[in-house]
Amino acid sequence: MIALSQATIYGLAGLAVFGLGLMGVLGAAERLRRLIALNLCAAGAGMVLIAAAWRSPPAVPDPVPHALVITGIVVMVSATAVALALIRRLHSLETDTDD
Amino acid sequence: MLEIAGTAFMALGALFFVAGTIGLLRFPDVFCRLHALTKADGMGLALVCLSAAIGAPDGGEALRILLIWVFVALASATGGHLVARHARRAGPPVREVRP
């Protein structure tokens, strides 16, 4: 029997989010949706890490995964910005050739 | 005594949020929904912040919670205005109501 602790609840939810994101990255047709799916993957991975860092109340959580996830969030926003620039560029190239 | 007041304010605030959310889901158009959201949720937020400020360990923290309330209220008022303005310009003309 698995103990229904916060680590279990949010860890499994994080995995579900990761799985949904993975499905979206592989299956989504539009570029924006695929990018958001990738962001969901990153958020799910972060959830698993933070859930694994959790300790039952009197003890404090492990700060190292916390720092890693903060780093991950900033890296993900950088990657998102680059991907969005590429999307805008591709869009303008496509509309130019269509006209 | 203070604890009871705090709990009561929190419960009352939650009630306002529920009312605002029902309005958001049930009202027919953007303006009615905004009316429900901005008014009811504004009141709900004020009550929840008041409750949190009562429960705060010291005066500094209570002051910060009240500051948060002021700025969230300002931001939600501005956001409501922007949504209404956009809806007014993009959507069908609204019937003028004369007093």
Added chain:
Amino acid sequence: MTVLLAFDLLLAASIVGLAAATLLMRDAFAMIVAFIVFGMLLALGWARLVAPDVALAEVAIGAGLSGALLLRTLAHLRGGGLSAQGGASVSAPTNGATQGINALLAGLATCALGLAYLGAPQNVPGLEAHVTDAMPESGVTHPVTAVLLNFRAYDTLMEVVVLLAAVIVVWQVERGLAETPAPALGTVYQGFARVALPVAVIAGGYLLWIGAEAPGGAFQAGAVLGAVAVLGLLSRHVRPAPAHRPLARGTFVAGTAIFALVALGVSGAGRETFEYPPAHAKTLILLIEAMVTVSIAATLAALFHGREPVTVATGKETT
């Protein structure tokens, strides 16, 4: 206890549900809004897992700034507005069999990971004992800041470099792209910006300062100041002009440069790179954090603005 357990279950279910809703929304605007709400709830979940620093970073950067970047791009794709009229939300027909196999593979991978996660030992000591032991030498009293700026400062330096690389790539990619003017937001918004922006700057400074002993720090402060700059761009208090380019470039590089200089400067005389002398650790960490905050703020705002400001011929807000 059971009430909190019910809350956790409800919140976890909402997070997963919103992730699914994000992928299923037909309209791209609704999809982005669902993603922003997802970020907010995720941050609430992280607050429940006693990770306030991560929750702050997620709200400010993961939900707020990512959402702003996505909405800006959507406005660009739809030719200036956010209403569904362009082809941005039309999905291409996809092969049903391929979709099924993708979903099956993703599901299998997730199930395998789930089994691995449940099989791993939970609630056992990790690295926190080492962190607690080393805290007195770190110069700060908040463990997450100590890890970010001292124990694992190398990672953080690389992260700042990633941001710098992102802005360089965006400026290169956007070269020659047509400018979409930001919408004019009216007098109510202008009034809001006049009141809120100065206070937000103070809030950013407060987050930076408090980071040494409580949740907060360079990234959260940088995100708040970046949001200030984004609001300033929207209210046109900030008008990027070609003349600002040298200053902007200097600001982008400043955080990385100071960080690297301090890291190298403290080495020698028997110390390694990044091994701050304990007596000056707090000063050095605050110096790095302040510079990194300004750099992050400028970089995030530049990522939002997108295109490098070039000669006035583009018609960018000339007054």
